[in-house]
Amino acid sequence: MPHDNHDTLSTSGHPYRKDDDTALSYWQVMEIAVRELLIEKGHITAVQVHDQINTMDARSPAHGAKVVAHAWCNPEFKLALLADAAQASRDMGFDIGPMHLIAVENTASVHNVVVCTLCSCYPRNLLGLPPDWYKSRAYRSRTVIEPRKVLSEFGVDIAQDVQVRVHDSTADMRYIVLPAQPARTRGLLENELAQWVTRDSMIGVGLPQAPN
Amino acid sequence: MKVRVHNNWPPGHIRTPAYLRGKAGEVERDIGLFNNPEQNAYRLPPQKSHLVRIRFTMSEVWGDAAETPDDVIEAEIYAHWLEPA
Secondary structure, three states: OOOOOOOOEOOOOOEOOOOOOOOOOHHHHHHHHHHHHHHHOOOOOHHHHHHHHHHHHHOOHHHHHHHHHHHHHOHHHHHHHHHOHHHHHHHOOOOOOOOEEEEEEOOOOEEEEEEOOOOOOOOHHHHOOOOHHHHOHHHHHHHHHOHHHHHHHOOOOOOOOOEEEEEEOOOOEEEEEEOOOOHHHOOOOHHHHHOOOOHHHHHOOOOOOOOO | OEEEEOOOOOOOOOOOOHHHOOOEEEEEEEEEEEEOHHHHOOOOOOOEEEEEEEEEEHHHHHHHHOOOOOOEEEEEEEHHHEEEO
16 A cells, blocks of 8 residues: 555655765766866856756757657648758758758658667757657667667557658758547647657657547 | 778777768768867867768668668768768
């Protein structure tokens, strides 16, 4: 029962999180030192640092979902997106900074999935921070070795006559999957369609889903 | 166009994945000129290198152990790591 163990569970039934009492790591100290020096010497302000953090936190998969839904509704925009996804995203009004973005399209014969085997490259400037599993060694190594098995663990089974294309973000490009529009969403409005586009469907480990 | 990734193992900040070194694939597209990260990472004046997307088959990368031989991996490789195959 949730309330039986007062040592390890809160009254709401959740485990207590340990206080963060450990010493700072080398790089945490380095970050604080550099940040304080930059502020002391007048190069940046604390407000600017927090504005940048807030800007990043405000980015979310909902932005990518709008881009995908727009491409589903507008064939010309879809061509522009596949030609230069960064410029197409900017043209929709998203501030993605200097990010280079490539959109890869799922079709009846191709399923795309994105990974970064070397680190954890992710189109953060459009979709926000990546999910934790995206940065795990298991996802990063297994996706290039056995992508179909990895996808099946996400609940996505790819037919044998569909080619799986794994995109390893090794260098300067970032990737977004343009999922195929589900047939049963024909006729929906663009803002309704955006509700179907999940974060995972833009990484390629999921498919568009009916909103809850 | 078919190219092969150099089977080189220099030290330093290398963005050519180990599992693709020595493997051959087809050029998918040339993305353009980018700073060479092997110099950029150490604040050396970076030379520009063409960045090229290469499409490798699973059978080329993993041989008989490939999960599905005709599936593919696409990765960005700097041109100075490539030679004609």
